[in-house]
Amino acid sequence: MTNIQPPNQDERRNAIMQAAFTLFGQVGYTKSTMKDIAAKAGVAQGLIGYHFGTKETLLVEVVREWMINKGMKSAFSKLDLEVSPAELLQQALLHVVEFRKENREWFTLLINLWTESVNNEKLATELVMLYKEMKLGIMEIIDRMALPLNTHEKEMLVSLIQAVFDGLTLQAPVMLSAEPINHEQVSRGIGWMLDGITMQKKGE
Numbered sequence: 747m748t749n750i751q752p753p754n755q756d757e758r759r760n761a762i763m764q765a766a767f768t769l770f771g772q773v774g775y776t777k778s779t780m781k782d783i784a785a786k787a788g789v790a791q792g793l794i795g796y797h798f799g800t801k802e803t804l805l806v807e808v809v810r811e812w813m814i815n816k817g818m819k820s821a822f823s824k825l826d827l828e829v830s831p832a833e834l835l836q837q838a839l840l841h842v843v844e845f846r847k848e849n850r851e852w853f854t855l856l857i858n859l860w861t862e863s864v865n866n867e868k869l870a871t872e873l874v875m876l877y878k879e880m881k882l883g884i885m886e887i888i889d890r891m892a893l894p895l896n897t898h899e900k901e902m903l904v905s906l907i908q909a910v911f912d913g914l915t916l917q918a919p920v921m922l923s924a925e926p927i928n929h930e931q932v933s934r935g936i937g938w939m940l941d942g943i944t945m946q947k948k949g950e
Contacts, residue, residue, distance in 0.1 A: 771851020775858035
């Protein structure tokens with residue numbers, strides 16, 4: 747017996763995800779109710795439970811969708827793998843900057859997950875897994891750059907780059923900065939890190 751959902755089930759699930767992304771991002775996770783999400787998505791409230799179970803599961807799935815599927819996977823689909831390693835990293839950085847500018851709710855959404863995970867072991871575990879997925883994607887780019895680093899050093903560099911990405915998110919809202927850090931600044935900063943790595947290895 748096949749378990750095939752009617753075509754409109756996927757549409758409804760996506761509508762719930764989009765509604766949750768908007769509401770979590772605009773009014774926050776705590777203030778967004780399942781009733782509000784259902785109303786915005788145009789579905790019965792029970793359908794949210796059917797697809798996601800709980801609101802915290804919905805939060806994790808929404809963050810995963812925008813962080814991994816719409817963020818990282820979308821970035822990789824647009825990268826030109828034939829260019830030089832340095833240019834490849836530039837492309838990835840530019841995508842991050844543009845993606846977070848175009849998805850303003852992303853800031854509040856990610857902050858919500860960070861905040862909620864402090865006292866929620868399940869969410870904390872999910873957050874760790876999401877970051878592992880993201881770092882694997884960054885590692886793919888680092889591996890293509892043929893840097894003179896061992897595996898542990900590459901993992902350290904990936905963590906630094908991820909911190910830069912998170913810093914972009916934190917500085918993106920106008921409420922925090924009238925002139926948030928831009929792609930050129932990030933690119934220059936990453937360049938300094940890479941130059942430092944090269945100089946250090948030459949001096950060893």
